[in-house]
Amino acid sequence: MNKKITLFDLANALGVSTGTVHRALHDHPGINADTKRRVLSIAKSLGYRPNLAARFLASGRGLKISVNTLKGTTSFWDDVRAGITEEANALPMENVEVVFRTYPQLDEGDEKAFEAALNAHADGIIVFPSRVEKLRLYIATASRLNIPTVCVVTDAPNTDRLAVVSADNLASGALAADLMGRWMRGRGRVAITLSDFGISEHADKYRAFESTLSSLYPDMRLEKPIEDHDVEPEAYQKCRQLFSACPDLAGMYITTEASIPVLRAARDAGILEKLTIITTDLFPELVTEIRSGAVIATIYQRPRAQGRTAFRYLYEFLVEGKNPPSHFTLAPHLVMRGNLDFFLQRQFSDVNASKELSEEAGDSILEADMR
Secondary structure, three states: OOOOOOHHHHHHHHOOOHHHHHHHHOOOOOOOHHHHHHHHHHHHHHOOOOOOHHHHHOOOOOEEEEEEEEOOOOOHHHHHHHHHHHHHHOOOOOOEEEEEEEEOEOOEOHHHHHHHHHHOOOOEEEEOOOOHHHHHHHHHHHHHOOOOEEEEOOOOOOOOOOEEEEEOHHHHHHHHHHHHHHHOOOOEEEEEEEOOOOOHHHHHHHHHHHHHHHHHOOOEEEOOOEEOOOOHHHHHHHHHHHHHHOOOEEEEEEOOOOHHHHHHHHHHOOOHHHOEEEEEOOOHHHHHHHHHOOOOEEEEOOHHHHHHHHHHHHHHHHHHOOOOOOEEEEOOEEEOHHHHHHHHHHHHHHHHHHHHHHHHHHHHEEEEEOO
16 A cells, blocks of 8 residues: 555544554553454554654655643743743754644633644644543544644543643642641641642542542541632632631642742731641742741642653654553652752753753744633
8 A cells, every 4th residue: 555554544444533543552451352453453454554754754844733731820831831842842853833822721712722723734732621521522623634632731531632741640639648647747627729620630639639638647627629720819819718717727738820829818817827838830939938938848740841741742653653652640749948959950950951942943933822
């Protein structure tokens, strides 16, 4: 056969998703034995070879990658995008065009960004799937058009996405619970803030936090979680209401970017000094709070590494035909006063490297603000 057989051809021939095909080809757990047999059989009969390099190199054109992410209120999403930029400029293929389509907050522009990527005939899409049900159809459409989708930070389960790259959210939640339990000597009322239960990242953190507290520290009481939707005024107001209703609250685990408004609410309520607070990630405003002891620890989700890995997996799939793992997780890092300077020094080095790469990138890195 003269036509290069791709993963999408196998999926179309069998009437299944590309995700099902690549899990069968690489013997991922949970794949139905009969489905695996059918996939391997059709792959052999059609002469499938996992190498798509000729698709781009022979045509003389480059790759167009759309990166659809939240703008963010801290440096977290900037770091994810910086990691993507670093990886794009470290690749041997020079003509790679990356378009960053950012949207202001949850449920404001994510669908528009995906539509724009499809209309621009992107070869691949990296997406933060905050509203899985709303993006399910878009991901399916991309799959039918042979445009692979890689999720970053959080998953879009039961969709046609190619892969997801995230921190180990279960480990993050369990780590926060164990540290808080030890710090508080296994007693006291604690609360947790989430962005939205509909986002798998936050649901996983809550589940692991709750389970670990229950099993290791049964005398601790977990209050009903607060969903702040990554909106800082909402986080502040809901926490002020919580502090008023629970004057004996002793601990807070903040799983979102919105840690500063929670700290401000506790300070304004006059209870900050008695709270044991664990936050998420590391950004300039949080450094002072860690140094002062207002925050005992933060769980760093390695955003640059997430961005780099997501881009590398998408690139290798498109150009080399390599199938990535369906779900790749990075172990989170615990940052406290004792190792804070180490992380700050490393971040400073990463930022300088990112700036140099961005300057070298020139017109290959484009910004599109989705409002």
